[in-house]
Amino acid sequence: MEDKNMLMIPGPTPVPERVLLAMAKHPIGHRSGDFGKIMAEVTENLKWLHQTSNDVLALTASGTGVMEAGIINFLSAGDRVLVGVNGKFGDRWAKVSQAYGLQVEIISAPWGEPLDPELFRAQLEADKEKAIKAVIITHSETSTGVLNDLETINKYVKEHGESLIIVDAVTSLGAVNVPIDTWGLDVVASGSQKGYMIPPGLGFVAVSEKAWLAQEKATLPRFYLDLKPYSKSAAKNTTPFTPPVNLIFGLQESMKMMKAEGLSNIFARHRRLTEATRSAVKALGLKLLAPDSATSTAVTAVEPAPLKAEEIRAIMKKRFDIALAGGQDSLKGKIFRIGHLGFVSDRDILTAISALEATLQEIGHEGLKPGAGVAAAAQVFAQS
Amino acid sequence: MEDKNMLMIPGPTPVPERVLLAMAKHPIGHRSGDFGKIMAEVTENLKWLHQTSNDVLALTASGTGVMEAGIINFLSAGDRVLVGVNGKFGDRWAKVSQAYGLQVEIISAPWGEPLDPELFRAQLEADKEKAIKAVIITHSETSTGVLNDLETINKYVKEHGESLIIVDAVTSLGAVNVPIDTWGLDVVASGSQKGYMIPPGLGFVAVSEKAWLAQEKATLPRFYLDLKPYSKSAAKNTTPFTPPVNLIFGLQESMKMMKAEGLSNIFARHRRLTEATRSAVKALGLKLLAPDSATSTAVTAVEPAPLKAEEIRAIMKKRFDIALAGGQDSLKGKIFRIGHLGFVSDRDILTAISALEATLQEIGHEGLKPGAGVAAAAQVFAQS
Numbered sequence: 001m002e003d004k005n006m007l008m009i010p011g012p013t014p015v016p017e018r019v020l021l022a023m024a025k026h027p028i029g030h031r032s033g034d035f036g037k038i039m040a041e042v043t044e045n046l047k048w049l050h051q052t053s054n055d056v057l058a059l060t061a062s063g064t065g066v067m068e069a070g071i072i073n074f075l076s077a078g079d080r081v082l083v084g085v086n087g088k089f090g091d092r093w094a095k096v097s098q099a100y101g102l103q104v105e106i107i108s109a110p111w112g113e114p115l116d117p118e119l120f121r122a123q124l125e126a127d128k129e130k131a132i133k134a135v136i137i138t139h140s141e142t143s144t145g146v147l148n149d150l151e152t153i154n155k156y157v158k159e160h161g162e163s164l165i166i167v168d169a170v171t172s173l174g175a176v177n178v179p180i181d182t183w184g185l186d187v188v189a190s191g192s193q194k195g196y197m198i199p200p201g202l203g204f205v206a207v208s209e210k211a212w213l214a215q216e217k218a219t220l221p222r223f224y225l226d227l228k229p230y231s232k233s234a235a236k237n238t239t240p241f242t243p244p245v246n247l248i249f250g251l252q253e254s255m256k257m258m259k260a261e262g263l264s265n266i267f268a269r270h271r272r273l274t275e276a277t278r279s280a281v282k283a284l285g286l287k288l289l290a291p292d293s294a295t296s297t298a299v300t301a302v303e304p305a306p307l308k309a310e311e312i313r314a315i316m317k318k319r320f321d322i323a324l325a326g327g328q329d330s331l332k333g334k335i336f337r338i339g340h341l342g343f344v345s346d347r348d349i350l351t352a353i354s355a356l357e358a359t360l361q362e363i364g365h366e367g368l369k370p371g372a373g374v375a376a377a378a379q380v381f382a383q384s
Numbered sequence: 385m386e387d388k389n390m391l392m393i394p395g396p397t398p399v400p401e402r403v404l405l406a407m408a409k410h411p412i413g414h415r416s417g418d419f420g421k422i423m424a425e426v427t428e429n430l431k432w433l434h435q436t437s438n439d440v441l442a443l444t445a446s447g448t449g450v451m452e453a454g455i456i457n458f459l460s461a462g463d464r465v466l467v468g469v470n471g472k473f474g475d476r477w478a479k480v481s482q483a484y485g486l487q488v489e490i491i492s493a494p495w496g497e498p499l500d501p502e503l504f505r506a507q508l509e510a511d512k513e514k515a516i517k518a519v520i521i522t523h524s525e526t527s528t529g530v531l532n533d534l535e536t537i538n539k540y541v542k543e544h545g546e547s548l549i550i551v552d553a554v555t556s557l558g559a560v561n562v563p564i565d566t567w568g569l570d571v572v573a574s575g576s577q578k579g580y581m582i583p584p585g586l587g588f589v590a591v592s593e594k595a596w597l598a599q600e601k602a603t604l605p606r607f608y609l610d611l612k613p614y615s616k617s618a619a620k621n622t623t624p625f626t627p628p629v630n631l632i633f634g635l636q637e638s639m640k641m642m643k644a645e646g647l648s649n650i651f652a653r654h655r656r657l658t659e660a661t662r663s664a665v666k667a668l669g670l671k672l673l674a675p676d677s678a679t680s681t682a683v684t685a686v687e688p689a690p691l692k693a694e695e696i697r698a699i700m701k702k703r704f705d706i707a708l709a710g711g712q713d714s715l716k717g718k719i720f721r722i723g724h725l726g727f728v729s730d731r732d733i734l735t736a737i738s739a740l741e742a743t744l745q746e747i748g749h750e751g752l753k754p755g756a757g758v759a760a761a762a763q764v765f766a767q768s
Contacts, residue, residue, distance in 0.1 A: 027577070
């Protein structure tokens with residue numbers, strides 16, 4: 001049905017009406033006092049969301065752009081870095097690092113499994129010369145729905161002492177607890193079209209004092225992605241280059257909504273949506289890609305074999321106007337992914353699961369107990 | 385008066401209501417077939433606007449980001465480049481070039497005057513070894529309202545044969561004729577918040593076949609700003625990284641409006657608005673920064689000395705809710721700038737000029753003939 005779309009993908013995520021309307025306001029001059037006031041408010045709220053008193057900078061860029069900024073600002077050609085790779089995004093950060101001539105050591109796990117923190121410990125402990133300048137980790141691997149154990153890996157980085165920890169938190173920030181200052185995370189990158197509940201176009205990067213010290217010695221070339229001018233401008237409630245004014249209007253509104261809900265409620269909601277989704281998928285006799293012990297709270301990946309993932313996605317879209325994500329790269333055609341990140345409620349999960357049940361009935365999924373998925377999700381909601 | 389803002393700055397420019405409402409639509413998945421159709425339409429219309437059959441790529445970035453992409457994709461460290469500098473933006477491209485280790489030769493003119501094409505000719509003719517790999521030019525220098533003679537400089541670049549011409553057309557594209565294929569321009573960068581009539585957040589870069597050949601040998605490091613993946617994706621009506629979906633909705637709408645108006649009408653309107661503004665400013669006894677022979681059709685810079693530029697701006701804002709731009713860097717406090725770019729009509733010029741007259745009356749501008757500005761603008765309109 002036209003214009004009846006429902007987004008259940010891990011980005012762009014649904015956008016609240018009041019955010020959409022804020023974005024439809026006439027732009028104002030980005031060098032005006034009025035805009036400066038908005039930037040001041042937004043910057044303060046971004047620090048609240050990031051649980052940090054350090055810089056949180058907003059760039060006109062997609063997630064890849066800010067993550068690249070998070071890497072190239074703090075390193076020099078030839079620097080040794082450990083990159084965790086267990087999905088498409090970890091793979092991308094390895095490619096960025098290689099494109100800039102870093103000495104990249106990949107610590108990998110199969111797609112669908114979490115990174116093993118002990119492999120990081122071994123490399124970091126063996127590095128007596130402190131040659132490892134950064135450990136680069138994807139916290140929530142959007143391509144597989146796996147949550148990597150950032151807390152433990154970061155602990156080993158801290159024991160190493162020299163290395164920075166650089167984190168892709170694109171689908172974890174605002175979906176699971178990422179206490180930047182408490183953990184001492186150095187660089188944390190994220191994007192607007194995820195937990196922030198606004199459309200794509202803005203990227204964010206939090207930077208620790210230790211990272212700023214490293215930046216002074218870092219020689220990789222950069223200009224648009226050089227974070228220092230962003231930091232200097234942010235202190236004056238402005239930006240070095242023209243910001244996406246209307247997206248900032250949207251961000252101002254969505255940050256108010258997030259503050260009203262509160263961080264612990266936001267995290268509890270995402271945990272609840274994840275548990276309900278996983279419980280329902282199991283009750284429907286389908287296989288989950290990520291193990292219970294390492295699940296992203298942003299997205300759930302389902303391996304429906306012998307059913308065809310793309311057939312399920314097509315029916316969900318055509319008959320129920322629900323957009324699910326497919327698999328990427330090596331998982332193409334093998335999985336579908338249900339996004340439950342940002343402006344998503346318990347009701348949305350019931351809707352998506354009931355449509356999934358109906359789809360499985362249409363395909364003729366062997367052993368399907370009609371109603372079992374919704375019942376399982378409802379039980380999670382009843383108990384939480 | 386609250387919410388009674390009128391933007392007369394050279395970006396962000398006013399946005400039509402239908403574009404704002406298009407942006408307020410719910411985002412859709414950027415990997416969906418529906419979005420692919422939008423990208424196909426938008427890409428075709430971008431080529432029309434750029435008067436080219438080559439690639440026109442859209443990046444999530446501000447103008448500086450795409451201009452940097454336009455430089456770093458086609459060059460290697462140590463390459464010799466000529467950079468024209470007669471304002472803030474020319475200055476910025478010299479800094480980008482230096483940040484990437486290019487061998488930069490600056491050809492400058494005082495701020496407020498155009499670049500002398502003969503200085504480019506001399507350097508290019510003397511370069512028998514064809515060491516000059518690129519000439520980097522700001523077409524319309526937004527900081528001063530000067531239009532540089534791109535056509536003539538480009539002619540000398542073509543006679544050189546080896547060098548690329550890389551153009552900042554941020555405030556010229558969609559405001560004055562830039563026939564990319566006819567002139568054979570290699571790289572042309574622009575930004576959404578200008579002639580495109582949409583808010584900031586999208587940058588565009590047109591790339592010639594000659595530039596793509598140069599890219600194959602260009603070794604400056606890049607990933608997010610690497611244009612090749614954008615080109616490959618554009619051929620499949622998609623993007624390598626998440627695009628700013630809602631800004632693309634806005635672009636789809638604004639491109640329809642531009643096509644309906646037609647290129648020659650758009651250029652004639654900008655010329656008319658410029659002439660009316662300049663004629664009115666002269667009639668009010670104020671000095672224009674740029675000479676008649678080299679005027680940008682996007683913005684008019686006024687040197688009101690002995691009157692204070694910032695006082696004029698403050699009254700225009702406070703009493704009439706009209707935002708004018710101030711001077712930048714060395715021109716700070718010395719000029720104000722009237723933007724007449726994008727969604728600006730004859731009526732807007734009458735409005736701005738009448739408010740400027742009223743402001744000058746309030747300040748007590750010696751020798752002011754009340755009504756002379758509006759009369760001069762009206763005469764331009766009557767004759768065109």
